[in-house]
Amino acid sequence: DIVMTQSPDSLAVSLGERATINCKSSQSVLYRSNNKNYLAWFQQKPGQPPKLLIFWASTRESGVPDRFSGSGSGTDFTLTISSLQAEDVAVYYCQQYYTTPLTFGQGTKLEI
Amino acid sequence: QLQLQESGPGLVKPSETLSLTCTVSGGSLSSSSYYWGWIRQPPGKGLEWIGNIYYNGFTYYNPSLQSRVTIIIDTSQNQFSLKLSSVTATDTAVYYCGRHERSENYPRWIDYWGQGTLVTVSS
Numbered sequence: 001d002i003v004m005t006q007s008p009d010s011l012a013v014s015l016g017e018r019a020t021i022n023c024k025s026s027q028s029v030l031y032r033s034n035n036k037n038y039l040a041w042f043q044q045k046p047g048q049p050p051k052l053l054i055f056w057a058s059t060r061e062s063g064v065p066d067r068f069s070g071s072g073s074g075t076d077f078t079l080t081i082s083s084l085q086a087e088d089v090a091v092y093y094c095q096q097y098y099t100t101p102l103t104f105g106q107g108t109k110l111e112i
Numbered sequence: 113q114l115q116l117q118e119s120g121p122g123l124v125k126p127s128e129t130l131s132l133t134c135t136v137s138g139g140s141l142s143s144s145s146y147y148w149g150w151i152r153q154p155p156g157k158g159l160e161w162i163g164n165i166y167y168n169g170f171t172y173y174n175p176s177l178q179s180r181v182t183i184i185i186d187t188s189q190n191q192f193s194l195k196l197s198s199v200t201a202t203d204t205a206v207y208y209c210g211r212h213e214r215s216e217n218y219p220r221w222i223d224y225w226g227q228g229t230l231v232t233v234s235s
Contacts, residue, residue: 001175040221049208049225050159061223093159097220101174102161 002026002096006105013112019081021108023094028074031098038098041070041079044107045090053092054079086112114139116209116226124203124233130196134209134226141187142167147212147219150183150194152205153228160205164212164219165192172219199233206230 003026013019029038037057042050052061054070057077067082081088089112094105120132134148141148149164163173165183173181177196185192196203206228212219 038220042222049210049228050222051225052221052223055213055221095159095221097218100161100172100218101176102219104159104161106158 001101002029002098002103004094004096004103004105006092006094006108008108009106010109010111013081013084013110015086015112016083019084019088019110021079021092021110023072023077023079023105025075025077025096025098029096029098030074037073037077038096039070039072039077040095040097041068042093042095043088043090044093050093081110084110084112114211114224116211116224118207118209118226118229120229120231122230122232124199124231125235126200126233127198130199130203130207130231130233131193132207132209132229132231133191133193136190136192136211139211141185141190141192145214147172147214148185148192149210149212149219149222151208151210151222151225152203153208154202154205155230162194162196162207166214201233204231204233 005024007022039057041054044050058070069080071078091107115137117135124130147164150162165171165185180197182195208228209226210222211224
């Protein structure tokens, strides 16, 4: 199985400041034939299902604010929130879909 | 707008079989563009992929659960179901159903999720 490890486990950021969450995979999720990274990011607020933010490591889902961005390649990825808003308080998960079993990171709790 | 809704018992006894159904509205399970799947989340913990099914019945299962899991699909009712046998307390979780984007014949990211249903395993 591909193990996804996020850092940090929790993060406190001031309103308007930048938040950065890291995700590392135990093996590359870059498929060289199409040069795509098979990685997604989700946001989960208390009592709600996860919400898709980003897929292909850097493609923002429709309707997701542009303050959310994804970057990275191979085994190292980053989710960046450029200017933290109060509604961004949540737990964030990365997920690889390079191969089954699909696996998730352990989550990063983002607080203000 | 696509909607998914989980249904089933909220309490299951140890050693019995957990059974849940996901009803899809606003879209068709017969689409060739998607897989349909189950993910679970123990209270206060992270997400675990259980498995997926395609409209033709083809399945992928998490090897850690494969011996106990069955996912079936009923396109005429626009429903798919999960059965997990021989449950223990460690199977207590919120169970989500979801739609997976399909590419290169594999399930990929989940773009639509149900609200989730808590299943507690206890005598």
